Amino acid sequence: MLGLDWMILLEVDVSTIPTILRPSHEPENNSSASSEKEELASITKLAKPHTRIAPRSGWQIINIKELSQSWELLWFLTWRDIKVRYKQATLGLAWALLQPLANVAVFVIFFGRMGGLSAGVENYLLFVLCGVLPWMFFGNAIASAGNSILSNERLVTKIYFPRLLVPLSSIGAAGFDFLVGVGLLVAALIWYGQWGGASVALAPLILGVMVLATIGIGSFLSAVIVLQRDVRHILPFLMQVWMFATPAIYLSPESFGPTSSAILPLNPAHGLILNFRAALLGQPLDWYALGVSTAVTLIVLVGGLFVFRRCEKSFADVI
């Protein structure tokens, strides 16, 4: 069945090969004559898929087709990250609950009781829990995605697959921890009878935006860390500062002045966590903060993916 002479095909400009058969990472270019194209399509239907390896221009942000074919690999990489993390720990999965609980305890004792920041909040423990859980997802996802390419060096230098899957799988594993924590959160909401009603449906949407933010920032950092290792050492410190710069976690919204309220949502974590909690507890949403944070998220997402795309081709050379 493959007895056709491929030379015939190869005499023709590659751009005339039907798009399905073209390499997934080559920019589309549909400028060729259609009659020739149809003829070729009938020939190449029998043939094996064609891949072209050539230097590529860096203007395409993501290759959706290639990514959509890699769901299984993304799942396997995520599953690996989760499995390896809990494999040898005696307490195993319980850590996914203990970590947020310990963080909540720190906030309640040191910020709430000793720092007196709980003023104006009815149930500070629940309030902090609603902030700490999404923050831990945000912080852990960015930190692990940021280091992901470097820590998967062996994979990256030895085999081809869409590189973006590496930070994405780290974010996926952080998402798994978060889902375990959500069980705790739901239990707490029911226990305190604070279920927010219909607005709870908004929480997953807000989380979705938060995932986009971690993808943008995480992929940016993972690329930058490969090129400039110093950033790796700055990262833990950066995330700590970022946490304190996100007062939505531990401060009541009423305590922000008008200027702070206007500026703080530029930090996407702030606006998203603020509204995540409001949606869960059925409090009025801050639409301004949500809008600004979402807009910043989208910009960060596009920028982060763009930088990743520009850098990924040199990963194997530089790492």
Next chain:
Amino acid sequence: MTIALRVENLSKAFRIATGPQGGQLLGERLKSSVKSWWDTLRGRRLQRQEFWALKNVSFEVQAGDAVGIVGRNGAGKSTLLKILSRVVEPTSGSADYFGRMGSLLEVGTGFHAELSGRENIFLNGSILGMCRREIQKKFDEIVEFAEIGPFLDTPVKRYSSGMYVKLAFAVAAHLDPDILVLDEVLAVGDAKFQKKCLGKMKNVAAQGRTVLFVSHDMAAVRRLCNRGVMLSKGQVVKTGTADEIVELYLATEGDVARPNTWLAISQVPRSGGNRQAQFTELRFSSGQEAGIISGGPLHVHLRIHAEDNLVVDRVAVALYDRHGMKLLNADTAPMQQTIPLLQGENEVAMEIESLPLLPGNYIMGLLLSKQPSTHFDYIESACEIEVAPAPDDGIRPTNDGFIRCQYRLHPIHTAPLPESTPRIYTL
């Protein structure tokens, strides 16, 4: 014939940093690194010296061919394979291939030490490009091929390195690629398993699939491949049949020394010796025009430069396999023979009557000393020699061992042959 892979003017440049890196002021270094970082982010070329690992490489591979890519270290073989498996991007030029490509640049890529064999089969299969259903379908076959049955649920960190390699190769071998790219991965594993892998790869080639194989082992290239590409300094020197390419490689690039010619060995790295007397040149021969033949004589002529008049009692010529195992040692020590050396040039000849080694490449080592404890010169690897099969050897099995022996088979309780004389096989 159909083309499986076509490489056109493929080039790859690496940038090498030049100039002093150490002595600069911290501020300056920080400034230049911030600048280079910013430049890289913007995709800008840095003003650095470029090194072309590959330069305008072009060749074609027909579907069903097994192609051996040979060349010295640094000839660009690995870079070529990395580009073809899309790990690194070429600087210019292009390559087109048809069908699914499976590349095995390293054994066990993506294996995680903490995960069990079973889990790693799925993870590794998925990384290599198989879908879950495909892995499930081939799972039993993979386990059987890898011979790890009882250890399937043990974390691979507890595996022996042999088991690890077997499992890794088993997964890759069952990928069923149209084009299989291999980078010297068979150098690991025991001989039996290597044979099994070579067999599996031969099957791959026999099914009309294409194999690209990089190796330093010319015997493996000959055995496995029907075509060859020779690279040197990033460029294609020649493409042709595997035999042609191996011949060319051995004649021009190989480390294999030529018989009947003097070879300077003053600069060869030493493993010891005070060099008061040292080997300067060696020439080996079979005593005739032809090269060294398995079972035939090996004469080694050695030129020795002595600083002074000396007496030595040990001149030894040893042969090692590639892994450094000493196979034979022609040593004068047990003979109680004293050899006087005059100041200046001396020449001695070591004659091995019949070389008890099977065909293959061996490393020659030399020793010059006076007992009990004066080492004058000690070279572990002076040169590599090729031992050719004897004309009446017939076809020998692969993985044949090293040592030549005489043997015969007497049928005792078998059906009588037409001529009822015992058949004697002599070699």
